[in-house]
Amino acid sequence: MRSSWLALIPIGLGLFMVLLDVSVLNVALPSIxxxxxxxxxxxxxxxxxxTITMVVLLVLAGKLGDMMRRDYYYMAGMVLFGLSSYLCAEAWNVGSLIAFRALQAFGGAMLSGNVLAIMVELFPPGKRGAAMGLNAILTASAFSLGPIIGGWLTTNLSWHWVFYINVPVSVAAVSMAWLFLPPMPAKTKEPIDFIGLILLSIGLGALTLGIIKGQDWGWWNQKTLACFIVAFPYLLAFAIRELTCPYPLLDVSLFKIRNFTVGIMALSILFLGLAASLFILPFFLQGIKGLTAEEAGYWLVAIPLTNAFVSPLAGRLSDKMNPKYLMSIGPIFFVLGLYFLSTIDYDTGYWELFPKLMTLGIGIGLLMSPAFNVIMASVPPQKAGMANGAVRTINTLAQALGVAIGGVLITEKMKDLIPGYGNQLPDPGTMGMLKLLAVMGNPAPLVAMSDSFIESLHYLFNSVLWLPLVSLVIVVLFLSGEEHLRRVGS
Structure with missing residues (x-):
């Protein structure tokens, strides 16, 4: 078992890099x-x-992991991710950087689309809970630690180091994977369904583009509507194709497995609520409270700290007791956390915000790691990679949709409060200009922006309170904890 835990080190490094690469880059974009x-x-x-490349490739990446030696495949993904990160740092214009970012997503999909499947191979049923806790820690931590790491690198070195930092980490992770990962032979040998891959790529690509650009273009804009009009027929055609194909890219019969489907639904709703509510906090911390990006990251550190304690414990307990209890308590803490956040104001201090975020961290940990454990325990081992890819795809889409929903809620509320509002959030640049106007004798725009944003922030948190409650209802009504315990032999 000790060797299995050592093998988790390179696996954890790879997953953390992939997840961190989104939040860490947000801070560097102005410099770029x-x-x-x-x-x-x-x-x-x-x-x-x-994001789009990652979503499109995750299912294929998981499927390929089932068809190859997963240890070699994972190391190849790590090499590609490190090489493409170096190319991103050396980019000479925006176009080249965008191209190298797409290449980076290829490597990221190979890593992220196989992490859970590797954990299934490393740990026998009944021993995976704590390992799934590590997966939950890394997933939650990437959001909060990204601004700290990105802010420090961009401020003290340059934006290039947001990418350069991945290179030595990749080298270390590949070296440790070579030393610690046991041989993981292919679980299945079958042809790739290229027709299904084309249908899925067009469908998911159009859907993701519509979600992430809808707010910029307008939800009733022709481009946004065209994305959704294209996406759904292709996704429907993909589902029909997979039902009739002898070697499907994604075996849709997996969704007939109750705990697999229930776990994914509960997780995706959690990710949606998490993204909808927390993406806006940096605007509060940097715009309203005037913190730097790095300082704002330290204010959010309560979530990963709490999650680091709760997730392994919850994961381990989910191998010993009915996971339905843990997965039911988690959403309750999440609701409480959102309710507490709906009370923050201008003068909210660090130690006032810390316990509010701790409550969220507890809720995330109690639901996420048992859910990962239940999902992966419910599927046949030879389809673990395919299941892993499906989980990551749905969760990534849920996060993108969550940010879109959160943006709509807060901007629509601000439109009600500010006449002629132009979709401008209180980022540091905007607030700097408004403060300059106030110093010059016109404080009204600053007051209007600040007051309206605080009220809209409260509205947002109260509006998404129902999301974790939906997760709770799904878990209570449909999860079979007894079936999970039978599968893990407890």
């Missing part, structure tokens, strides 16, 4: 735009290219 003299819309594609 300044260096390349790029428009904001162009710079956004540095993020979009990564």
């Amino acid at each position: 735009a300044d260096d390349f003299n790029a428009k904001a819309s162009d710079v956004q594609w540095i993020l979009n290219a990564y």
